[in-house]
Amino acid sequence: xxxxxxxxxxxxxxxxxxxxxxxLIIFPVAWTGYLxxxxxxxxxxxxSEFIGFQNYLDVLTDTDRFWPAVWRTVLFTGVVLxxxxxxxxxxxxxxxxxxxxxxxxxxxxxxxxxxTPVAVGMMWRLIFDPNIGMxxxxxxxxxxxxxxxxxxxxxxxxxxxxxxxxxxxxxVVLILLAGLTSLSDEPQEAARIDxxxxxxxxxxxxxxxxxxxxxxxxxxxxxxxxxxxxxLYATKGRGGGSxxxxxxxxxxxxxxxFDYNDYGVSSTVLIIFFLIIIGVMWALTYRxxxxxx
Amino acid sequence: xxPSKPYRVFRTSALVVVVFALMAPLLxxxxxxxxxxxxxxxxxxxxxxxxxxxxxxxxxxxxxxLEFIGNSLWVAFAATTLSLLLGVPAxxxxxxxxxxxxxxxxLMARVIPGxxxxxxxxxxxxxxxxxxxxxxxxxxxxxxxLPLIVYIMMGYFDGLPAELEEAALVDGLTHIGAFRRITxxxxxxxxxxxxxxxxxxxxxxxxxxxxLSGSDTKTLPxxxxxxxxxxxxxxxxxxxxxxxxxxPIMLIALFVQKYVVSGLTAGxxxx
Numbered sequence: 001x002x003x004x005x006x007x008x009x010x011x012x013x014x015x016x017x018x019x020x021x022x023x024l025i026i027f028p029v030a031w032t033g034y035l036x037x038x039x040x041x042x043x044x045x046x047x048s049e050f051i052g053f054q055n056y057l058d059v060l061t062d063t064d065r066f067w068p069a070v071w072r073t074v075l076f077t078g079v080v081l082x083x084x085x086x087x088x089x090x091x092x093x094x095x096x097x098x099x100x101x102x103x104x105x106x107x108x109x110x111x112x113x114x115x116t117p118v119a120v121g122m123m124w125r126l127i128f129d130p131n132i133g134m135x136x137x138x139x140x141x142x143x144x145x146x147x148x149x150x151x152x153x154x155x156x157x158x159x160x161x162x163x164x165x166x167x168x169x170x171x172v173v174l175i176l177l178a179g180l181t182s183l184s185d186e187p188q189e190a191a192r193i194d195x196x197x198x199x200x201x202x203x204x205x206x207x208x209x210x211x212x213x214x215x216x217x218x219x220x221x222x223x224x225x226x227x228x229x230x231x232l233y234a235t236k237g238r239g240g241g242s243x244x245x246x247x248x249x250x251x252x253x254x255x256x257x258f259d260y261n262d263y264g265v266s267s268t269v270l271i272i273f274f275l276i277i278i279g280v281m282w283a284l285t286y287r288x289x290x291x292x293x
Numbered sequence: 294x295x296p297s298k299p300y301r302v303f304r305t306s307a308l309v310v311v312v313f314a315l316m317a318p319l320l321x322x323x324x325x326x327x328x329x330x331x332x333x334x335x336x337x338x339x340x341x342x343x344x345x346x347x348x349x350x351x352x353x354x355x356x357x358x359l360e361f362i363g364n365s366l367w368v369a370f371a372a373t374t375l376s377l378l379l380g381v382p383a384x385x386x387x388x389x390x391x392x393x394x395x396x397x398x399x400l401m402a403r404v405i406p407g408x409x410x411x412x413x414x415x416x417x418x419x420x421x422x423x424x425x426x427x428x429x430x431x432x433x434x435x436x437x438x439l440p441l442i443v444y445i446m447m448g449y450f451d452g453l454p455a456e457l458e459e460a461a462l463v464d465g466l467t468h469i470g471a472f473r474r475i476t477x478x479x480x481x482x483x484x485x486x487x488x489x490x491x492x493x494x495x496x497x498x499x500x501x502x503x504x505l506s507g508s509d510t511k512t513l514p515x516x517x518x519x520x521x522x523x524x525x526x527x528x529x530x531x532x533x534x535x536x537x538x539x540x541p542i543m544l545i546a547l548f549v550q551k552y553v554v555s556g557l558t559a560g561x562x563x564x
Contacts (some may be wrong), residue, residue, distance in 0.1 A: 017383035028413035119535035178558040270409040
């Protein structure tokens with residue numbers, strides 16, 4: 001027995017974890033794929049009819065909820081990624097060389113990261129409350145009138161982006177800082193001796209060397225930003241608010257599934273969403289081979 | 294290289310802004326949790342107010358939070374322990390035998406949107422009469438923890454030289470014996486990192502618990518919504534609830550900072 005176990009340890013060790021994940025993924029994804037071809041709704045146990053690609057046709061021509069949700073997902077992900085990477089890079093560069101009080105800055109960077117996202121959403125909901133929130137009081141002190149923030153039809157999405165940036169920029173900082181500290185000092189020194197300015201050294205030495213780490217950060221953050229749910233649900237509730245103003249694909253699919261029990265359509269949206277994520281992953285890993293791990 | 298003086302002044306002021314921007318909202322939340330609702334609505338009492346424990350009384354006594362804290366602890370603890378049991382050996386195998394494709398199967402769980410799994414899970418588990426119970430909640434949280442643990446531990450095992458095990462084999466240990474008696478004790482820091490991160494992510498998980506928990510198994514992130522009514526919000530209670538949810542996890546993170554940071558950045562620098 002133990003000899004058999006030794007010889008087969010490769011799969012003996014790996015198989016249980018793989019089986020666990022595979023069972024929880026493969027069946028659901030296959031089932032979602034099947035449901036997307038039916039008119040299932042009401043109860044998950046109700047009878048449903050096979051309707052082919054009708055749902056896909058309906059969803060892809062739906063300019064009322066679906067395409068706006070796609071657009072919001074893309075916009076949300078693009079904007080938060082841009083800000084998080086640029087701000088994250090700036091902060092990581094500030095923290096790169098040792099200084100006094102480093103420990104305190106690191107604490108401040110860690111806290112938003114581990115804070116529970118729904119609690120963070122609630123916290124900002126109070127700060128951004130149009131009537132009693134601190135945000136408008138601050139604006140008042142510098143002579144700017146109150147803004148609707150989360151309550152406004154057009155300001156809600158940017159405000160949730162702001163919250164995401166507050167919570168997750170530190171993640172990018174930590175990743176980039178780890179990358180920076182692992183760089184060797186020699187290319188920097190060489191460039192300095194050659195008379196390169198600090199901007200030139202960053203642009204032509206540090207940044208190219210750091211690029212693989214930047215891509216890891218974009219990949220990790222991008223996947224999560226596409227799937228953002230907690231902050232949107234905590235700040236705007238079901239359906240992404242009364243005008244669906246923060247309804248991303250994830251929030252839309254959740255609502256279709258669990259608020260409207262429209263399983264056929266929600267499965268269709270999910271399969272499309274799934275394909276988008278796989279596509280983005282593929283495009284990014286293609287740039288950086290072997291990033292799957 | 295010692296930075297120049299103007300740069301040091303610039304850096305200090307920039308970092309003060311960063312620290313303030315990150316900390317002020319959290320401190321504001323904690324401050325609001327000690328205010329009565331009347332004080333929260335009174336802008337004159339933004340900074341000066343007489344602290345009251347009333348909100349915490351509401352949260353801990355009337356809102357049943359002690360029970361929810363217990364639920365969150367139990368789910369996060371069980372999901373982490375089980376995921377470590379499954380994940381650590383798997384990561385070892387995947388690292389030593391470079392099982393890239395197999396690792397990808399496990400890591401897929403990080404990429405797939407949770408909602409796409411929830412409908413089928415909900416269907417199967419409600420047929421099995423398990424929705425609302427702890428088992429299904431723990432299983433769903435393991436789905437979050439396991440890929441995280443495999444990812445962190447693979448990186449860790451990659452860094453442990455195989456020669457150590459080979460030496461143990463020469464001394465007469467079996468492969469599994471060498472893993473158990475040599476590799477595992479050496480990977481305690483890695484396991485700690487993976488375990489802490491898994492606990493934090495499970496504690497913070499919202500969507501799975503929102504659908505799969507019942508009134509007896511409700512976890513803290515779901516329970517927060519008890520303070521949001523259709524017509525009005527009990528702001529004081531809500532901020533106290535938010536503080537009760539976040540504070541324990543932030544304290545843990547502070548004490549084991551090193552592990553949290555190394556877990557969050559695992560694999561990032563290998564390029």
